[in-house]
Amino acid sequence: MPGENLSRDEAHERAALLSVDGYEVVLDLRSAVGDSAEAVRTFRSVTTIRFRRTGTGESTFADLIAPSVNSVTLNGRSLDPAVVFDGSRIALDGLADENVLVVDAQCAYSRTGEGMHRFVDPEDGEVYLYTQYEPADARRVYANFEQPDLKAPYRFAVTAPEGWTAWSNGAGEQDAEGVWRFAETAPISTYITCVVAGPYHYVTDNYTRGELEIPLGAMCRKSLAKHFDADDVFLITKQGFDFFHDNFDYPYPFGKYDQAFVPEYNLGAMENPGMVTFREEYIYRGKVTQAAYESRANVILHEMAHMWFGDLVTMVWWDDLWLKESFADFMGSFVNAEATRFTNSWVTFANNRKAWAYRADQLPSTHPITADIRDLEAAKLNFDGITYAKGASVLKQLVAYAGRDAFLEGARRYFKRHAYGNTRLADLLAILEETSGRDMKVWSKSWLQTSGVNTLTPAVTYDAEGRITELAVVQEGGELRPHRAAVGLYRLSADGDLVRFARAEADITGARTVVAELAGEEKPDLVLVNDDDLTYCKIRFDEGSLATLRAHLGDITDPLARALCWSALWNLTRDGLMPARDFVSVALAFAGRETDIGVLQMVHAWTKSAVTLYASPEWREEGGRLLAEGGLRELRVAEPGSEHQLTWARFFAAMATTDADFQLLEGLLDGTAKIEGLDVDQELRWALLSPLAVHGRADEDRIGAELSRDDTATGKRHQVRLLASRPSAAVKAQAWAQVVESDTLSNALVEATIAGFVQPSQRELIAPYAEKYFAAIERLWAERSIQIGIDVVRGLFPGLQDSDETLASADAWLTAHESAPPALRRLVLEARDDLARALRAQACDRLAG
Secondary structure (H helix, E strand, C coil): CCCCCCCCHHHHHHHHEEEEEEEEEEEEEEEHCCCCCCCCCCEEEEEEEEEEEECCCCCEEEEEECCEEEHHHHEEECCHHHHHCCEEEEEEECCCCEEEEEEEEEEEEEECCCCEEEEECCCCEEEEEEEEECCCCCCCCCCCCCCCCEEEEEEEEEEEEEEEEEEEEEEEEEECCCCCEEECCCCCHHHHHHHEEEECCCEEEEECCCCCEEEEEEEECHHHHHHCCHHHHCCCCCCHHHHHHHHHHHCCCCCEEEEEECCCCCEEECCCCEEEEEEECCCCCCCCCHHHHHHHHHHHHHHHHCEEEECCCCEEHHHHHHHHHHHHHHHHHHHHHHHHHCCCCHHHHHHHHHHHHHHHHHHCCCCCCCCCCEEEHHHHCCCCCCCHHHHHHHHHHHHHCCCCHHHHHHHHHHHHHCCCCCCHHHHHHHHHHHCCCCCCCCCCHHCCCCCCCEEHHHEEEECCCCCEEEEEEEECCCCCCCCCEEEEEEEECCCCCEEEEEEEEEEEECCCCEEEEHHEECCCCCCEEEECCCCCCCECHHHHHHHHHHHHHHHHCCCCHHHHHHHHHHHHHHHCCCHHHHHHHHHHHHHHHCCCCHHHHHHHHHHHHHHHHHCCCHHHHHHHHHHHHHHHHHHCCCCCCHHHHHHHHHHHHCCCCCCHHHHHHHHHHHHCCCCCCCCCCCCHHHHHHHHHCCCCCCCCCHHHHHHCCCCCHHHHHHHHHHHHHCCCCHHHHHHHHHHHHCCCHHHHHHHHHHHHHHHHHHHHHCHHHHHHHHHHHHHHHHHHHHHHHHHHHCCCCCCCCHHHHHHHHHHHHHHCCCCHHHHHHHHHHHHHHHHHHHHHHHHHHHHHH
């Protein structure tokens, strides 16, 4: 990896030297099928780049990662590949004012989801290809200048195996020679170019708005076609286009709009203009909850927002990654709430997305939303909870601060002023100052250029009659920011509901802000700071409010307020201020009454983490038993056939601990046990079988029998995960070797193997691998692609060996490897911090025992 890195300084120097007029990329992908005698299967890539020298200097370099280069020609002059190509760069000397570079290379198909990924469907043997580049893997497919500010138009041509179809960013057709040729694109960055090829199942539709017509396409593997609900994908797509055209006043600029659901995808999706790619897990093979459909809709709208924020107008360098990702993340929820059936999407945002942000913002690697990204490895790690979810939260605060109309007018002017160009933070702030009349530099300094999360706590005094004499909001935590926030007062009604009876918005500034408007109100049972979730902060409660939540959280009638309270209690638990067993107690009392399915699923995840990570080891077994009992109780009383029933079934299976639990799971699998309304489809079967494998009640033959029922790509991933999860030293040794000592597994199977290897109930069994982990990671980071390196370093960190000794081992590694790649050190530092947090929370929980 080190030789493949590109620094910000190098990119800036190259951008000052040259501009690119256009690319012609010709790919021969016929080698994707059939047997191959090559050690590494390759395809031919011929790239012609026309570029001009606009600065001073006679030399530069092009980017290419390929096993071999056949020829390099610059301005008709042949260059010796053995001299100019070092494996990741092509040295270019003797530049003219106008230049033509032609590179003929053999590029490698990928099994890591980076570059040209090749997948063989185990169900029917069909081969599928797709590309994934962000931040800098286009150079694995064709020679280029791999940086976002060297935009150019592209013409792609693809020769594909007989019977295949190929797609790219532009509209395409097959010529008489069988070559797929694609229309020239508008000027775009390398990382959002795309090629998809194979025998995909392809469905078409059309979006029309006045004279604007956008051809729509959606595709997946043929073996998934029977599960593909393309009609719903197109419905959300059209609703998104309606919203963006209503509010952006800039027609979609990239012609057609294809959406491909592809296998073994590392991300949720990628905003390639005209050719968006998604992980195929968004095609649901069995019954799922509405939260799953809402999540898919959010991602569809997130990627669509990128057509304007990111593709039409692109950041200069990865420092300003937030200029696209924060906006797209915000727009995903914004448009979902206003244009689709998912009108409660801000509840999901408050409960789910912001939890990601809160965690990331409290790690030692936290950074401002506008980050200091020195190179590509740092950029890869900054696709994180701060750039996405915190950035989106801050934009929600901006809408409250500047006003919705000013925000949307700012977006309209931004697109028109910078179309097909590149921008920095200052470009956006200047426009927002125009439209809002506010000093955006002050706002930006507080919110975009500092790190950390503030805590807001109510401080209330009452008179003798129980009325509020003063309600103040106390702000703590690093940089004290201006917050536009609401404070809600809630009380129990005669019928037992906890409802809001007063609300006031205020500008929270400094360490203490009095909310004068609430003086004189009756004493509430609950004071909720940041009601309606206008700002980004952690919220705390006064003692009376906390007591109310312990007894009445489920009585809060407003779903957003209830979600905020769940989130606040979880933050208290993570911060070691509420014992994990207390959070479990609240969840057991009120999760069964939670009506929002997305919130319920999040509460389930939190309770599992509470017992696994934050409960004292002495209470862990009891906590798990209580959750299993509670899960089964709620499963039996849930409405038959409901999504709540399905969610409780999955939770019960995940927490199953006793022989009786396992017997019920076995009965549900073999049909001897029934729960009215519960459809045990194939995906649920894998969920029920998983704990049986973990606890030694399903052996290799039993897991293999399940694969025979579901001999698909998804079934194979489940099988690999379950095989690695069995409680055997030999099994763990094999799984470790497959991931750490070998690189033959695809990215999806690496992920599945790690998920099986790491089991909370098998702490002693995997304890010997803590020392092996620290001995292996530096070598592994140097040898593997950055995506696989991230997956392995994160996934195998010995966090379940939750002791001071493991903490000391992590510290010792960090001390001894100060010169290790910064991205690798960051991963270890983050995992070390998670472990330290867990130990603090365990100490808090132990005191409650």
